[in-house]
Amino acid sequence: MAGSPDAFTGLHLVRTFGPATAVRDVTCVVPAGARIAVTGPSGSGKSTLLHLIAGIDEPTSGTARWPALDGHPRDRPGRVGVVLQGPALVPTLDAGENVALPLLLAGHPARVARQAATEALDLLGLADLTGRLPHELSGGQAQRVSVARAVTAGPDLIVADEPTAALDSAAAAHLVDVLLAAAERIGAALVVATHDPAVADRIGTRWELVDGVVQAPGEPAC
Ligand SMILES: Nc1ncnc2c1ncn2[C@@H]1O[C@H](COP(=O)(O)OP(=O)(O)OP(=O)(O)O)[C@@H](O)[C@H]1O
Known part of the structure; x- marks a missing residue:
């Protein structure tokens, strides 16, 4: 999407937790419509970097910007979609109600939110799951x-943190199909943290994190 503003830019991002440095001077750009897999050993800072990119955590130092949003994700509900590790659905709401939730939280009327949820589930081939808890x-x-x-x-x-971690290889492949199809349909950039080389290969550009630093041989992050 040449000419479209970048989805995210990070300049000298650092995130520390007490004495531990999880992300160490990362400068990176997520162009509009990009497909990026963030890989690296356990504890290398993947989740921390994804949380900074999603705007659900703040850097200790450095600058995070979302040029396409013209603001911070916290002030633009729904403009950054997040898939977190492990079960994250509200247990008392059915699938349709869970999918409608971001629009309800953004202030849309219930009827509009429910309609959009039905369409999203439909587009991703998940319509039969709508009423299930x-x-x-x-x-x-x-x-x-x-x-x-x-x-x-x-x-x-769309930022997805280890979305296939608990899945077998067939379910993981199906989830990647759904993620890629969703990103394609809505024209979104996609950043996925994964341990799984098969998942990373299907996403595209790879950012390898080692000890909080992006190593991206042949494919600079910035
Ligand atoms: N809330 C926190 N408090 C203290 N330390 C943290 C916190 N979050 C992350 N860390 C530390 O920061 C480092 C990077 O953690 P992070 O979860 O980002 O790595 P990761 O690459 O996603 O790991 P994994 O692949 O195991 O999920 C680790 O040393 C971790 O212990």
Whole structure:
């Protein structure tokens, strides 16, 4: 998407937790429509970097910007879609209600939110799951519903932290299909943290994190 503003830019991002430095001077750009896999060993800072990119955590120093949003994600509900590790659906709401939630929180009327949720589930081939409660879903189905929830408000950027971690290889492949299809349909950039080389290969550009620093041989992060 040449000419479109970048989804995210990070300048000298540092995030420390007490004496531990999780992200160490990362300068990176997520262009509009990009497909980026963030890989690296356990504890290398993948989740921390993704939280900074999603705007759900603040850097200790450095600058995080979302040019496509013209503001911070906290002030632009639904414009950054987030899929977190593990079960993240509200257990008392059915799949359709979970997917409608970001729009309800952004102040849309219930009827509009429910309609958009139905369309998001439909587009991703998940319509048959609409009325099911989270405990009636498999792990893979729950993660696919989480993707629908992340995209229902039409974000510019989708951030998914180890979305396939608890899934077998077939369910992981299906989840990647759903993520890529969702990003394509809404024209969003996609950043996925993963341990799984097969998942990383399908996403595209790879950022390798080592000890809080992005190593991206042949494919600079900035
Ligand atoms: N809230 C926190 N409080 C203290 N330390 C933290 C916190 N979050 C992360 N860390 C530390 O920061 C470092 C990076 O953690 P992070 O979760 O970002 O790595 P990761 O690459 O996502 O790991 P994994 O692949 O195991 O999920 C680790 O040393 C971790 O212990």
